[in-house]
Amino acid sequence: xxxxxxxxxxxxHVRDTTHKTVSAATKLSGxxxxxxxxxxxxxxxxxxxxxxxxxxxLLAESDSLGEGLAEAFQALVVALMAGYDAVLTPATSQGxxxxxxxxxxxxxxxxxxxxxxxxxxxxxxxxxxxxxxETVRSSDAKKVITVRTSVFKxxxxxxxxxxxxxAAPAAPAGIRFIGEEVVKSDRPELAAAxxxxxxxxxxxxxxxxxxxxxxxxxxLGAAVGASRAAVDAGYAPNDYQVGQTGKVVAPQxxxxxxxxxxxxxxxxxxxxxxxxxxxxxxxxxIFQVADYGLVADYKAAVPELMEALSQAGK
Amino acid sequence: xxVLVPVKRVIDSNVKARVKADQTGVDLANVKxxxxxxxxxxxEEAVRLKEKGVASEIVVVSIGPAQAQETIRTxxxxxxxxxxxxxxxxxxxxxxxxxxxxxxxxxxxxxxVLMGKQAIDDDxxxxxxxxxxxxxxxxxxxxSKIEIDGDKARVTREVDGGLQTLELTLPGIVTADLRLNxxxxxxxxxxMKAKKKPIDVxxxxxxxxxxxxxxxxxxxxxxxxxxxxxxxxxxxxxxxxLKNEAGVL
Numbered sequence: 353x354x355x356x357x358x359x360x361x362x363x364x365h366v367r368d369t370t371h372k373t374v375s376a377a378t379k380l381s382g383x384x385x386x387x388x389x390x391x392x393x394x395x396x397x398x399x400x401x402x403x404x405x406x407x408x409x410l411l412a413e414s415d416s417l418g419e420g421l422a423e424a425f426q427a428l429v430v431a432l433m434a435g436y437d438a439v440l441t442p443a444t445s446q447g448x449x450x451x452x453x454x455x456x457x458x459x460x461x462x463x464x465x466x467x468x469x470x471x472x473x474x475x476x477x478x479x480x481x482x483x484x485x486e487t488v489r490s491s492d493a494k495k496v497i498t499v500r501t502s503v504f505k506x507x508x509x510x511x512x513x514x515x516x517x518x519a520a521p522a523a524p525a526g527i528r529f530i531g532e533e534v535v536k537s538d539r540p541e542l543a544a545a546x547x548x549x550x551x552x553x554x555x556x557x558x559x560x561x562x563x564x565x566x567x568x569x570x571x572l573g574a575a576v577g578a579s580r581a582a583v584d585a586g587y588a589p590n591d592y593q594v595g596q597t598g599k600v601v602a603p604q605x606x607x608x609x610x611x612x613x614x615x616x617x618x619x620x621x622x623x624x625x626x627x628x629x630x631x632x633x634x635x636x637x638i639f640q641v642a643d644y645g646l647v648a649d650y651k652a653a654v655p656e657l658m659e660a661l662s663q664a665g666k
Numbered sequence: 667x668x669v670l671v672p673v674k675r676v677i678d679s680n681v682k683a684r685v686k687a688d689q690t691g692v693d694l695a696n697v698k699x700x701x702x703x704x705x706x707x708x709x710e711e712a713v714r715l716k717e718k719g720v721a722s723e724i725v726v727v728s729i730g731p732a733q734a735q736e737t738i739r740t741x742x743x744x745x746x747x748x749x750x751x752x753x754x755x756x757x758x759x760x761x762x763x764x765x766x767x768x769x770x771x772x773x774x775x776x777x778x779v780l781m782g783k784q785a786i787d788d789d790x791x792x793x794x795x796x797x798x799x800x801x802x803x804x805x806x807x808x809x810s811k812i813e814i815d816g817d818k819a820r821v822t823r824e825v826d827g828g829l830q831t832l833e834l835t836l837p838g839i840v841t842a843d844l845r846l847n848x849x850x851x852x853x854x855x856x857x858m859k860a861k862k863k864p865i866d867v868x869x870x871x872x873x874x875x876x877x878x879x880x881x882x883x884x885x886x887x888x889x890x891x892x893x894x895x896x897x898x899x900x901x902x903x904x905x906x907x908l909k910n911e912a913g914v915l
Contacts, residue, residue: 420830422795422805445825449807452760452795461761461880464790474884479788480683484692486788487884526838527804530820530831543826547914572915580844590810590824590845597704597784597844599826605914615682622892626912628904641894643912644904656901664905666915 353472354383354407356432358425358441358450361388361396366403368544369442371506374403376499377440378507379469383407385436386513389428389520391418401513409513414520416529423524425450430457431521438472438495443600444543451498460492465500465600481596481619502543502602502623535589537576542592545575547605550594550621553581554610554631554650561587564654565609571661577601577621579611595620610650613638630654667814667836669712669721670776671746672767673705673728675737676787683787689885692787699733701740704782707842710849711812712780713745720814721778723747727770729754729763735865742860743852749865750774754877760788762877764796769873771801776837778819783808783841794841804834810845 355377360367370386377384384405388397389412397411410432416424429439429450439454441447443465455462467485468476474489475497542548549572551565561582569576578588580595594601596619606624611617613629613636621627622641629642632649639645646653677683678698686693701709715721724746728734731753738749752766771779784791798805806821810829813820819834824843834840852860870877898904909915 420825421832422798422807426799445808448791449795449805449825452790452792453799453805455792456761456764456796456799459761461759462790462792462796463881464792478889479886480677480692481786481789482889483683484685485887485889487887488881489884490881492880524804526835528833528835530833532825532828532830534828584844589828590843591827596786596789605908605912616679626908626914627892627894628908639895639897641892643894643896644907645895645897646899646901646904647897648901653901657904660902660905661915663902664909664915 353381353437354385354435355381355438355440356436357384357386358429358439358447359386359388359396359400360442360444360446361390361393363390363393364395366396366400368506369444369501370400371403372501372504373440373442373499374405374507375504376466376469378405380438380472385410387412387429387432389417389425391415397515401515402509402511404508404510406511406513409515411515411517412520414523416523417520419529420446421524421527421529422450422453423527424521426453426457427521427524429454433458433494436494438497440497440499442501443498447498451496455496458494458496460494460496461490463488463490463495463497465498467500467503481615482622483615500600502600535591539569540573540575542575542577542599542601546603547572547574548577548601548603549574549607549609550577550579550611551582551588551609552579552611553585555582555587558587564650568654568658571658571666579617608638609654611638612636613641667721667778668723668725668774668776669715669778669780670725670727670771670774671708671712671741672781673709673726673737673741674702674785675699675728675730675734676702676785679703679786685886685888689887691883691886701737702782702785704784704842706849707844707846708780708782709741709744709746710847711842714847715814716745725750725774725776727752727767729758729766731755738865739860740852742863743857744850745856748863751865751867752870752873753867754870757879758877759879759881760790760792760796761880762875763793764800765875766870766873766877767797768800769875778836779839781839781841783843794839798839804838806832806834806838807841808843809840810843812840812846
């Protein structure tokens with residue numbers, strides 16, 4: 353049984369999510385190839401080859417792959433699947449965009465956001481915003497799997513797999529890439545950060561969100577997240593959203609500021625090692641999952657926290 | 667332009683799901699059920715397209731039990747024109763749903779299929795993309811903005827890292843994310859009017875689609891409970907505990 357992992361990369365590096373997906377793949381098979389698809393992403397392919405346990409890296413490059421078009425990924429991966437029994441991709445927005453297309457083209461189910469591999473046909477996945485865990489067994493000959501990477505340990509570096517360039521499919525019809533706005537940040541990526549500081553609706557404005565949440569995040573070397581309410585209100589950009597339908601994070605430390613803790617938000621952060629909640633409402637549901645709750649108005653509590661962190665040498 | 671909107675009947679988003687003691691699933695007996703929130707956003711967007719004169723007819727399709735007619739009525743009260751219910755018994759998984767929708771689409775021939783990106787019960791986020799593959803249509807998932815110009819749809823998508831804009835040549839599939847719009851509340855006159863709008867009920871067998879589940883549910887369990895609830899009095903105490911007790915600073 354051989355498995356294919358579709359890499360998450362930025363053309364130069366492979367993201368940590370790829371290492372974690374390789375780690376999930378090792379529970380299915382020892383023969384793991386990694387597909388690096390994009391444009392001008394040879395460096396990322398070299399980097400993927402260094403992940404321990406990888407047999408071979410396949411490098412496919414074209415404009416439409418670089419643009420991330422699902423139609424192009426479908427054509428590429430479906431053609432490769434003659435040689436594989438399973439394909440895994442991290443459950444990033446791109447993984448979720450492409451994997452079901454691949455599954456349907458292969459006439460198989462997708463096994464979404466797995467958190468555990470029981471055996472090569474049986475998997476555990478969260479449903480109902482993580483309020484239940486479903487164990488499913490697939491009867492399909494080939495498996496198409498997205499991986500909730502926050503729960504898997506990253507495969508270490510130390511491999512030296514060869515890179516093989518393969519042909520890219522023709523540009524798909526009926527779809528054209530117009531452009532993208534990427535939020536540039538020097539902070540760690542939300543999905544991979546060791547510490548996350550998130551703000552909620554209590555911030556009241558985008559200016560207040562930036563004034564309160566961002567300096568605290570910078571002091572802790574943390575990524576910035578937000579509740580859906582804060583994103584909906586325009587206080588924070590969409591890719592900050594932590595929750596059932598946003599990003600799922602499991603950092604060492606999650607600090608929730610002015611977040612009440614709706615079921616949908618808890619779904620995105622309740623696997624964090626340590627949760628801190630700052631909220632002036634003592635009955636806020638966030639306190640039920642918090643290891644350390646501070647019942648206080650963030651306006652007073654965050655400056656005090658900054659001060660206490662400084663005194664502690666942060 | 668005809669717009670088709672698939673809608674799903676799911677547990678209400680404000681209800682916390684409880685796992686059944688026999689581990690066969692989630693207890694839905696006497697639980698409030700509603701239209702899936704993302705489907706509701708897709709319906710709202712279709713209605714707005716109709717109000718702008720872009721869409722001429724909105725057909726709402728649901729796959730589920732007889733009670734899914736209520737879900738269709740919700741969409742009709744928001745402004746959709748007519749409904750199709752494909753009545754099924756038991757669990758219909760995304761691949762089967764996509765195949766059933768394809769059968770309806772082959773008949774209805776819409777220019778645009780607008781649907782929710784994800785159902786909040788099984789959290790698969792798969793049906794739209796699967797349908798696009800089966801139809802060999804272009805897709806734009808996780809839409810936060812849709813502009814239609816003739817046979818082109820320009821769609822802004824919420825992706826990791828920011829926003830991406832794609833242009834689809836229709837027919838195509840667009841899946842709705844949270845920020846696409848804020849769905850309206852149906853007015854009482856519109857709710858009354860919706861009762862008179864037609865719903866065509868079909869049986870799965872009439873569509874010639876194999877809906878056998880590909881995934882067998884072995885068991886459904888509760889996730890491990892988190893021991894929370896401890897409080898600290900001051901920020902200084904918090905920092906001290908994070909440093910000395912939790913060891914995360």
